[in-house]
Amino acid sequence: MSNAPHILVIDDEPQILRAIRTILTEKQFKVTIASRGEEGLTLAAANEPDIVILDLGLPDMDGLEVCTRLREWTQCPIIVLSVRDSEREKVAALDKGADDYLTKPFGIEELLARVRVALRHSARAQGTQSSVVKAGRLTIDLAWHIVKLGEEEVKLTGTEHKLLAYLAANHGRVLTHQSILTNVWGPADADHTEYLRVYMRQLRKKLEADPERPQYILTEPGIGYRFIADE
Amino acid sequence: MSHFWQYLRSFVLIAFITAIFFALRDVLDKTLIALIYLIPLGFITAFWGLGPGITSAVLTFVTFNYFFIQPYHTFAVHNPTDVVILIVFLIVAVVVSQLIGRAQAGQAMATAREREATQLYELSVALAGLHDDHAIAEILAKHIQAISQGEAVELNIMGAQPFVFHLPESDPPTRTPELIVPIQAVRGVLGEIRLWRTAPAISSGARRLLQTFASQGALALERALLAQAESRARVLEESDKLKSAILSSVSHELRTPLSTIKAAASSLRGKEVGWDSPARTELIAAIDDEADHLNILVGNLLDMSRIESGALKPKREWNILSEIVGSVLARMKHLAEEHRIEVEIPENLPLVSVDYVQMEQVFTNLLSNSLKYAPANTTICIRAHVEEETIHVQVSNQGPQVPPEHLERIFDKFYRTTAADRVTGTGLGLSICKGIIEAHEGRIWADNLTNGLAFNFTLPLIWDGATPSQLPIDMETE
Numbered sequence: 001m002s003n004a005p006h007i008l009v010i011d012d013e014p015q016i017l018r019a020i021r022t023i024l025t026e027k028q029f030k031v032t033i034a035s036r037g038e039e040g041l042t043l044a045a046a047n048e049p050d051i052v053i054l055d056l057g058l059p060d061m062d063g064l065e066v067c068t069r070l071r072e073w074t075q076c077p078i079i080v081l082s083v084r085d086s087e088r089e090k091v092a093a094l095d096k097g098a099d100d101y102l103t104k105p106f107g108i109e110e111l112l113a114r115v116r117v118a119l120r121h122s123a124r125a126q127g128t129q130s131s132v133v134k135a136g137r138l139t140i141d142l143a144w145h146i147v148k149l150g151e152e153e154v155k156l157t158g159t160e161h162k163l164l165a166y167l168a169a170n171h172g173r174v175l176t177h178q179s180i181l182t183n184v185w186g187p188a189d190a191d192h193t194e195y196l197r198v199y200m201r202q203l204r205k206k207l208e209a210d211p212e213r214p215q216y217i218l219t220e221p222g223i224g225y226r227f228i229a230d231e
Numbered sequence: 232m233s234h235f236w237q238y239l240r241s242f243v244l245i246a247f248i249t250a251i252f253f254a255l256r257d258v259l260d261k262t263l264i265a266l267i268y269l270i271p272l273g274f275i276t277a278f279w280g281l282g283p284g285i286t287s288a289v290l291t292f293v294t295f296n297y298f299f300i301q302p303y304h305t306f307a308v309h310n311p312t313d314v315v316i317l318i319v320f321l322i323v324a325v326v327v328s329q330l331i332g333r334a335q336a337g338q339a340m341a342t343a344r345e346r347e348a349t350q351l352y353e354l355s356v357a358l359a360g361l362h363d364d365h366a367i368a369e370i371l372a373k374h375i376q377a378i379s380q381g382e383a384v385e386l387n388i389m390g391a392q393p394f395v396f397h398l399p400e401s402d403p404p405t406r407t408p409e410l411i412v413p414i415q416a417v418r419g420v421l422g423e424i425r426l427w428r429t430a431p432a433i434s435s436g437a438r439r440l441l442q443t444f445a446s447q448g449a450l451a452l453e454r455a456l457l458a459q460a461e462s463r464a465r466v467l468e469e470s471d472k473l474k475s476a477i478l479s480s481v482s483h484e485l486r487t488p489l490s491t492i493k494a495a496a497s498s499l500r501g502k503e504v505g506w507d508s509p510a511r512t513e514l515i516a517a518i519d520d521e522a523d524h525l526n527i528l529v530g531n532l533l534d535m536s537r538i539e540s541g542a543l544k545p546k547r548e549w550n551i552l553s554e555i556v557g558s559v560l561a562r563m564k565h566l567a568e569e570h571r572i573e574v575e576i577p578e579n580l581p582l583v584s585v586d587y588v589q590m591e592q593v594f595t596n597l598l599s600n601s602l603k604y605a606p607a608n609t610t611i612c613i614r615a616h617v618e619e620e621t622i623h624v625q626v627s628n629q630g631p632q633v634p635p636e637h638l639e640r641i642f643d644k645f646y647r648t649t650a651a652d653r654v655t656g657t658g659l660g661l662s663i664c665k666g667i668i669e670a671h672e673g674r675i676w677a678d679n680l681t682n683g684l685a686f687n688f689t690l691p692l693i694w695d696g697a698t699p700s701q702l703p704i705d706m707e708t709e
Contacts, residue, residue, distance in 0.1 A: 087588055088546065105526055107519075177548075194549035194582050194699040201551055212557030212574070219558050222546065222588040 005119055006030045008049035010040035010066065011081065012059050016104075020053065023108050029115075037061035041069055049076060051118050054098070056082040056089055064089070064096055071097035075125065077118035081106075087222035094176045094223070101174065101223070117172035133168040135216045135229040138207060140168045149207060159184065160203050163196075167217060171229035174220050200225065234282070241275045241283040242290065249294045261299045261313075265320045268295060272324050273331050281332030288324035295320060347440050350378050354444060358451040362458040364388055368396040371424075371448040378440060381409075381428035388414075388422040388452070403427060412441050416449040424448075470539070473644065477532070480658065484528055488521035495521075531659045534592065535644070538666030545586035545670050549699045552576055552583055552590075552615055552622065559594040566599065569607040575614045583622050584694035589667045596660035597626040597686045605630030605683070620692050621673070627685035638677050664688070 007029050009020050017033045024031045032047055034040035037058045044052060052070060056063030067078060077099040082090055090101045099121065100114050131143035139148045142165055147154045156164065162184045167175060181190045189195060204211040218226045248271050252264050268291050276284030296306055300313045308314050354374045361367050368386045376384045376398050383404060385397035397403050408425035410433050415421075424445055426433070433441075495514040498504055504511050537543040553576040560572060594613075601611045609629035616623055633641055642665040644658065668675040668688045675688040692698065 105522065197549060197551050197554070197582060201554065212553060213561045214557075219554060219587075221558065221591055222586070 004028050004030045005050040005115075006032070006047060007051045007053060007115070008032045008034065008040065008044055008047065009053045010034045010037065010058065011053070011055035012036065012057070013055070016055070016081075020111070023111070024115075027112065037063070037066045040066060044070060044074070044076075048074070050122065051115060052076060052078045053115075054078055054080050056080050056086070056093060064092055067093050067096045067098050075122075077122050079114050079118060090223055091176050091178070094174065095178060099173055121170075121173060133171055133227075133229050135168075135171070135227070138216055140164065142169055147207075154206055156203070156206065159199055160206070163199055164203060164207075167225060167227035168229065171227040174224055174226045176224040178224075180224060237279040237283050238286065241279055241287045244271055244275065245287050245290055245294065249291075249298060253298055256299060261295075262316060264299050265295060265316060268320070269324060269327055273327055276328040276331040277335060281328065281336070284328035284332055285325060288321070288328050291324060292317065292321045343436060347436075347443075350374065350440065351443055351447070354447055358447060361451060362455045364390065364392070364452060364455055365394065365396070367448065367451045367455060368394070371444065371451075372396055372398045375424060375426065375441065375444055378444075379426055379428060379433070379437060381426045383427045385425040386414075386422060386448075387425065390421060390452075390456070409433060410438065410441065412438075412445045414445045414449045414452065416453045418453070421449055421452045473539075476644075477535075481528070481532060485525065488524045488528075491521045492518050492525075531663060534663045534666070535659050538663065538670070543589075543666060543670050545589055545667070547584045547586055547671070547694055549582040550585050550587055550590070552580055552624070555585075555587060555590050556594055556613055559591050559598065563595065563598060563602075567602055567611075570602055570605065571608075571610045572598075573610055573612045575612065577616065580615055580622065581617065581692060582699045583690050583692065584699075585671055585690060586667075589670075593664045593667050593688070594626070596664050600660055600686075601626060601628035601630060601684075604628070609683075617692065618689070621689040622692060623687065623689050625685050625687050627680060627683055629683040632679040632684055633677060635679065638679070641677055642675065661686075 007024055009017060009024075009031060011017050011020070011033075012035050014035070017035065021031045021033055032043055032049065034043050037060050040052075040054070040058075043049075054063055054066055054070075058066065063080065063082075067080065070076075070078060078093075078097065079100045079102060080090065080093045080098045081102050081104055082093075083104050090103075094101065099118055102110060102114055131141060133140045133142065137150045139146075141147075145161060145165075147156055147161070147164065163180070166180060166183050177193050177196055178190050181192060181196055185192065185195060200217065201211065204214050204217060207216055208214045216228060218228060220226055248268070252259065252267075272284060272288055272291060275287050293306075296308065296317055297304060300308055300310075300317065302309065308317065354371070357370045357374065358367060361370065368388050372384045372386050375381070383397060383399065385395060385403045385408070387393070387395050403425070404427050406427070408427050409429070410424075410426040412424045412426070413420050414423060424441065426441065495517045499511065499514055504514065534543070553574070556574055556576065560567070560574070598611065598613075605611060605628040611626070611628045614625045614627075642661045644662045664686075665675050668690070671690055673688055673690045675686070678685045678687060
């Protein structure tokens with residue numbers, strides 16, 4: 001039990017706290033809860049949790065502020081919770097260092113999936129990382145710049161490859177338009193969402209069985225994209 | 232200058248007449264000469280004013296004495312009768328001049344008054360029925376400019392949205408205006424009129440007229456304020472009515488899924504449903520589905536209130552329409568099992584600048600409306616093509632047609648073509664679509680097809696005056 005991952009949940013709604021705590025404890029996680037931003041920051045400093053689940057709408061301080069202050073000293077994954085239609089807020093939180101987001105109301109499966117991705121990601125960040133990412137029939141060798149669909153190698157242009165490599169290296173995580181554009185095209189092109197749309201379509205055409213219903217690269221509406229790899 | 236000319240002209244006329252009389256001195260009787268002298272005097276007063284009239288009267292008295300009373304060419308008078316004639320002449324000349332002058336001045340004043348009244352009438356006619364501050368300011372400035380012949384007129388209107396209007400359109404002179412008249416209303420100063428006019432100086436009459444104009448303007452502005460307050464009150468009243476309609480519709484709609492959730496959850500909590508019973512799975516599925524349903528309802532209400540309050544601001548980015556449609560279809564897959572859905576969106580359709588999430592909402596609402604009304608095993612078709620400067624999107628179904636007179640009303644809030652209890656929903660879906668499309672500067676409408684109904688909307692291809700920027704050249708890998 002002592003090795004169980006420690007999750008800190010910061011949310012001001014007691015019902016949500018109760019539900020999340022019940023479910024996560026059931027799944028063998030160690031759970032600490034806080035209902036205010038300041039309290040959350042103090043607990044985070046005291047306990048050094050493995051994951052922070054943070055509601056963006058807190059009564060005492062802005063969730064974005066909590067995010068920024070956590071990032072000043074820890075790289076532990078932060079999953080933000082917010083309501084529908086607050087894409088701007090979510091993007092801001094992701095750009096401020098949050099790792100993932102969940103829209104309320106969410107299913108518990110979604111929550112657990114996000115927690116798993118976050119844990120794996122922090123483990124990867126600490127340990128060695130395999131340079132090969134597999135997703136269904138797709139195999140991406142990040143070290144050797146080889147992309148295979150089944151047994152066949154897929155021909156990608158330079159930009160397409162850079163784009164796919166960035167997504168695959170961060171598989172499971174949501175990547176905002178801005179972070180993709182900055183990393184693949186450079187900071188000067190951070191606002192050119194149209195580049196991303198066009199290249200994403202080309203990439204999906206080459207990789208996905210049905211480009212309109214992608215299996216590997218999912219669209220996160222209003223936020224960005226997420227690459228789904230095998231567990 | 233003009234006074235000088237008036238006097239000069241008067242003196243010339245007197246000199247001319249005197250010359251004629253001088254020539255006829257031996258023929259004409261001096262009393263007759265005195266009488267005839269009165270004619271030019273009256274003429275001078277009538278046309279050139281009282282000053283020249285009186286001066287000419289005195290001048291005539293002198294010339295009459297000098298030239299026509301014996302002894303000639305002296306101012307001496309020997310005959311007592313002549314003294315009487317001279318004095319009577321002087322009195323008559325001055326009195327006649329004064330009478331004519333006064334009548335003249337009275338008439339001039341009456342004419343000026345009439346002109347003022349006409350100008351005032353024209354102003355009030357022009358201002359009547361105006362409820363817009365800017366229009367009132369414009370009319371007021373134009374009329375002031377017309378009556379004052381000033382160099383420039385500027386109106387400073389205070390209030391909730393202060394603004395400055397000036398005529399002519401070029402910037403007014405930098406020096407301080409010659410005349411500033413406040414626009415004073417019952418409830419305080421609403422603004423001020425600034426007038427620049429160098430010469431001639433502004434007369435007291437013009438000043439008075441300007442003040443009258445200012446109070447007319449104040450009345451019009453106050454009337455506009457009242458009208459605005461009234462229309463605000465009406466809007467509030469209507470939104471109040473709308474809110475109660477929403478509340479009644481919503482409480483009904485919210486209760487249905489809530490009852491399901493409550494029933495399912497409580498029976499799961501009790502001991503009636505066994506752990507392995509298939510009913511258990513079904514109840515859990517019901518809770519899950521109804522929770523989603525509730526979430527959609529609440530989302531619709533939020534959207535509607537945002538649209539109503541004008542807070543729905545699309546976060547526009549260049550997007551691929553087929554990607555949006557694809558993600559909506561993937562999400563609605565389990566709802567659309569009884570229908571065929573065809574998508575005909577050309578590969579080379581240009582990028583369109585829309586808010587991804589809001590556009591998903593539009594497609595979701597149009598599709599769920601089609602799914603709700605169109606019978607099972609029919610086809611729902613989504614098409615898009617470029618038409619002039621816009622992208623035209625159509626979502627058509629083989630469901631029931633809508634009476635032509637109701638085609639526009641289906642986008643109204645809570646509007647239903649069928650009885651409210653037959654189909655569930657808040658009746659907000661299509662009005663949300665309308666709100667979103669209009670926030671994207673597009674247009675949405677419905678058409679009856681030969682065998683169904685089509686929803687159409689347009690989206691502008693150009694956003695912020697631009698089309699998507701060119702993609703950088705990509706290097707092929709070997």
